[in-house]
Amino acid sequence: MDVPFWNKEIETADRSRLEAIQLERLRETVGWALKTPFYQKQLRQAKISSADDIRSLADLRKIPFTTKDDLRLNFPRGLLAVDMKDVVRIHSSSGTTGIPTVIYYSKEDIDNWTDMLARCLFSTGVTSRDVFQNMMTYGMFTGGLGMHYGAERVGMAVIPMGGGNTKRQIKTMKDFGTTAIHVTPSYLLHIHTKLEEAEVKREDLVLKKAFTGAEPHSEDIRKKIERIWNIDAYNSYGLSELNGPGVAFECVYKNDMHLWEDGYIVEIIDPDTGEPVRDGDSGEVVLTNLIRRATPMLRYRTRDLAYLHTDPCPCGRTHRRLSRIMGRTDDMLIINGINLFPSQIEEVVMRIPEVATNYIIQVEKRGDLDHLTVKVEIYPKLFLGDPSQLEALKGRITEELRSAIILHPTVELHEPNSLPVSEGKAKRVIDLRPKE
Amino acid sequence: MAKQLTIFVENRPGRLSSIAKSLRENNIDIRAFTIQDRGDYGLVKFIVSNPSQAYLALANLGCACALKDIxxxxxxxxxxxxxxxxxxxxxxxxxxxxxxxxxxxxxxxxxxxxxxxxxxxxxxxxxxxxxxxxxxxxxxxxxx
Structure with a gap:
C-alpha cells in the first residue's frame, strides 16, 4: 500500500528521538504555563518553579492533573499565558454548566495545529487535487475552522459548508465534485437517506473519503458507512482543550489513530486512582499539549476511555495508536456531535419557576440522527389552567435550552411528581440509542 | 363568579380514573366535564358540586389544577x-x-x-x- 507522509522524519522518528522532542517541548510548555495564575498555583504544589525543574519525562507525573472544572473556575483568563495582542484566535467549548471553557491561540499555535491536521489528512492519501467539503459546524467549535486550515495547508479546495442543510450539502458535493468530507458519522448516514429527495444519485458524486469525528462510533458503523457510500472512512480524535481535531488520526491502514507524540504526551490512567494502567490496558486518556503557548495544557483529564495499541502499524509510523473511544468517565452525552452535560439542562430548568425541579433527559435515534427530549414537571402553584400559558412555557423552555446547548430539543410537560425523584445524575438520563 | 376546575393531565391510561376516584372519595358530584387534547398532555375541565373542595382534594394529590372564572x-x-x-x-x-x-x-x-x-x-x-x-x-x- 502506498503510504504518504507529510513529515516523514518526525512521523517515523524512533522512540528515543520522540522522547527527546517531548522533553524539550515539555520544559518549554512548563515555562509558558508558569506565566498563568492557574498553573503557577498548580506547579508550586508540585514544587516546580521553573522549566529547569523538569529533568526527565518522568517528572511530568509530579504535575497535578488539569480538569474541565479547573478551566471553568479560571474562566476567562486564568490559563492565558500571553499578552492579548499575541492572541489571534479564541475557541470555546461547552462547560458542564453555563460557564464555557475558553482556549486562546497565538499565531504560532494556529500554525502548529494546522500542521498537525495537514499531517493527519495527508496520511490518508488526500492531496491538493482533492475537493474537501467541511460539514462540521464552524464558529466557536474547533471542528470547523481547525480542519478548514489543515485542509487548506494540504492544498485541497476547501468548501466551508458548515453543518446542516442536507439537500444543499448533497447538491454542493455534486456541483463541485467533492472527493473528501469532514462530518459526524451519524450525519453521514443521514445524508445517504436524503440522496433521493435531493434528486442526486450516488453515481453523480465522486466522493472517495470521509473523516469522521466529534462523536464516538463503532467499527460496525464505519463498515456501514463504507458499504453504503462505497468510500473509505477514517476516524479522528481531538478536543479543544488539546487544540481541537488532529490529536490522533487514522492512516491508510485504518487500524486506529496515530496520536502525534511530538505534539502531545499521552497517558492512560485508572480514573479512580490516577495511576497509570499497564501498557495496552484501557483507562482514561490524559493529554499534555506540547505545541500551544497561549493556553498551555498539562495533564488534562479528557474523561474519554480508550487504550493504546502496543503493536506497530505497518505504515512505519512510530507514534502509538489510540483505540476508538469506548466511553466516558463522566455523564457527558454526545448528541449529533455536540457535547452535552445533564447539568447544563438542569441549570436551565432550575431557572424557570413554572416547572418543578425534576426532569428527564431522553436521547433516541430518529432515523440516523440523535433526538433529544427534555421532560419537565409543571409546578402546581403556578398553573393557571390556560393552554396558552402551557404552550408559551414549552416555547420558552425550548428556546432557553436551544441557546444554552445549541441542540433543539422537544420539551414535554408532565404532571407534578410523575418523574423519578433525583437520586444521582444517572437516573435523569435515559439513553435509548442502540449500544454498539 | 362561577368556577370551573381545570386539571393538567398527561395523556396516558389511568390518569382520568385517578382523578375520578379522588372526586368520588370526597363525595363531589360532577355536573359537566370536557377534555382538551394537547398532544402529550390534556386539560380536563369540570363543573362540580363543590369546586373549592375538589380543588383542594386534587391539589393534595399533587395535581396541577386551577379554578377558573366562567x-x-x-x-x-x-x-x-x-x-x-x-x-x-x-x-x-x-x-x-x-x-x-x-x-x-x-x-x-x-x-x-x-x-x-x-x-x-x-x-x-x-x-x-x-x-x-x-x-x-x-x-x-x-x-x-
Missing amino acids: IAISIPDKVGNFELLTSALAQNNINVKDAYGFVLQTNLKGVCCLEIEEAQSAAAQKVIQAAGFTILKDDELYNL
Whole structure:
C-alpha cells in the first residue's frame, strides 16, 4: 500500500528521538504555563518553579492533573499565558454548566495545529487535487475552522459548508465534485437517506473519503458507512482543550489513530486512582499539549476511555495508536456531535419557576440522527389552567435550552411528581440509542 | 363568579380514573366535564358540586389544577338560541376563549359555559343579559 507522509522524519522518528522532542517541548510548555495564575498555583504544589525543574519525562507525573472544572473556575483568563495582542484566535467549548471553557491561540499555535491536521489528512492519501467539503459546524467549535486550515495547508479546495442543510450539502458535493468530507458519522448516514429527495444519485458524486469525528462510533458503523457510500472512512480524535481535531488520526491502514507524540504526551490512567494502567490496558486518556503557548495544557483529564495499541502499524509510523473511544468517565452525552452535560439542562430548568425541579433527559435515534427530549414537571402553584400559558412555557423552555446547548430539543410537560425523584445524575438520563 | 376546575393531565391510561376516584372519595358530584387534547398532555375541565373542595382534594394529590372564572348561562333548548347569544357577543366585539354547552332537559333547558378574557368579562355579562339570557348564580350551577 502506498503510504504518504507529510513529515516523514518526525512521523517515523524512533522512540528515543520522540522522547527527546517531548522533553524539550515539555520544559518549554512548563515555562509558558508558569506565566498563568492557574498553573503557577498548580506547579508550586508540585514544587516546580521553573522549566529547569523538569529533568526527565518522568517528572511530568509530579504535575497535578488539569480538569474541565479547573478551566471553568479560571474562566476567562486564568490559563492565558500571553499578552492579548499575541492572541489571534479564541475557541470555546461547552462547560458542564453555563460557564464555557475558553482556549486562546497565538499565531504560532494556529500554525502548529494546522500542521498537525495537514499531517493527519495527508496520511490518508488526500492531496491538493482533492475537493474537501467541511460539514462540521464552524464558529466557536474547533471542528470547523481547525480542519478548514489543515485542509487548506494540504492544498485541497476547501468548501466551508458548515453543518446542516442536507439537500444543499448533497447538491454542493455534486456541483463541485467533492472527493473528501469532514462530518459526524451519524450525519453521514443521514445524508445517504436524503440522496433521493435531493434528486442526486450516488453515481453523480465522486466522493472517495470521509473523516469522521466529534462523536464516538463503532467499527460496525464505519463498515456501514463504507458499504453504503462505497468510500473509505477514517476516524479522528481531538478536543479543544488539546487544540481541537488532529490529536490522533487514522492512516491508510485504518487500524486506529496515530496520536502525534511530538505534539502531545499521552497517558492512560485508572480514573479512580490516577495511576497509570499497564501498557495496552484501557483507562482514561490524559493529554499534555506540547505545541500551544497561549493556553498551555498539562495533564488534562479528557474523561474519554480508550487504550493504546502496543503493536506497530505497518505504515512505519512510530507514534502509538489510540483505540476508538469506548466511553466516558463522566455523564457527558454526545448528541449529533455536540457535547452535552445533564447539568447544563438542569441549570436551565432550575431557572424557570413554572416547572418543578425534576426532569428527564431522553436521547433516541430518529432515523440516523440523535433526538433529544427534555421532560419537565409543571409546578402546581403556578398553573393557571390556560393552554396558552402551557404552550408559551414549552416555547420558552425550548428556546432557553436551544441557546444554552445549541441542540433543539422537544420539551414535554408532565404532571407534578410523575418523574423519578433525583437520586444521582444517572437516573435523569435515559439513553435509548442502540449500544454498539 | 362561577368556577370551573381545570386539571393538567398527561395523556396516558389511568390518569382520568385517578382523578375520578379522588372526586368520588370526597363525595363531589360532577355536573359537566370536557377534555382538551394537547398532544402529550390534556386539560380536563369540570363543573362540580363543590369546586373549592375538589380543588383542594386534587391539589393534595399533587395535581396541577386551577379554578377558573366562567360565565354559565341558562339557555332555552331551542333552534337559533346559540346563534342569538354568539351574535350578541360578536356585535360587541367580545371574544370567546373557550366554551362548551349541554342540554339539561330536552326542548326546555340548556347551559352554556363561556370563558371570556377578564377585561371583557363585565361587558360580556351585560351583553348576555341584554340579549335576554339569564346568568346562573354560582350555587345554581353547582347544584344543577
